[in-house]
């Protein structure tokens with residue numbers, strides 16, 4: 001029997017409910033495929049912060065670093081600033097473990113309903129590779145009130161540290177806010193390379209780079225230069241560039257065109273919510289924060305939906321599918337496939353949660369998926 005140690009951070013809102021179902025399905029799958037997950041639970045989230053003042057600290061990072069992967073629910077609670085719950089937990093983990101790839105499959109599963117008329121599972125099946133540590137997420141920002149000032153900023157990454165000193169003079173009565181987007185050459189090239197490698201591995205033929213070079217040439221001409229350098233190593237794969245605004249249109253009009261899409265952090269964030277919508281909703285979209293050389297983290301891409309907390313209304317499928325991505329990453333490819341297949345079957349014949357037009361409870365959908373995994377392998 002194979003053994004995996006998994007850090008689990010259920011988080012806020014509906015996070016704990018959907019993570020409970022993901023664990024249930026992984027346990028059922030492990031019994032069939034001969035592996036066992038040991039869960040190391042971490043209480044990080046708004047509640048824990050309100051009680052202790054703590055977010056992910058060095059001690060937790062050390063313990064998490066010893067595990068095989070992280071399974072994360074969702075963070076965010078109206079009582080606590082997002083600087084704390086997101087900045088101190090999700091974004092902190094992504095940057096600390098240098099999970100520079102955010103892999104988000106946009107796949108319309110059989111049984112899921114896309115809002116796109118005339119599109120089927122054959123049309124909606126591609127990957128978005130989102131850069132996950134740089135760009136507008138560099139964390140360098142602030143405000144300047146009237147007068148003269150030097151603004152300072154620093155960002156620390158595994159690849160580099162960058163320090164900013166910018167002089168500004170702000171007219172009386174005026175006030176500025178700024179957020180600096182930073183790309184590094186190695187940071188871009190490694191994620192673009194991942195996209196090309198993914199295309200090769202999956203037998204796909206085209207990589208689409210996303211940017212906004214027309215309006216922000218300083219940062220995105222640089223992105224394209226990095227892209228060109230990497231693309232040279234992959235003569236077997238064609239590539240193209242799309243502006244991000246155009247991508248939001250083409251994902252809807254011609255999703256079948258896309259195979260692997262690689263985007264800077266913020267645009268990748270935005271277009272993957274759109275991707276989730278065309279694959280049937282946020283309740284069906286998983287994501288993986290990957291460090292190919294290190295520790296990776298798997299999460300549904302939806303938020304914590306605090307209004308639904310504790311009601312067993314949320315769809316656990318995105319979290320379950322995130323669990324499947326985790327097992328695939330750990331080498332349990334058959335198990336991952338079995339989970340995805342079971343989700344498809346439940347989507348076709350089984351109970352549905354509220355978001356999919358049903359009234360089944362979260363745990364009932366989790367039970368149905370777990371049962372389906374068992375039934376398929378009998």
Ligand code: IPM
Pocket residue numbers: 086090091269301
């Ligand atoms: C996501 C989310 C996060 C992000 C938020 C919660 C910080 O929107 O994973 O897509 O912007 O990356």
Ligand code: MG
Pocket residue numbers: 269270273301
């Ligand atoms: Mg998002």
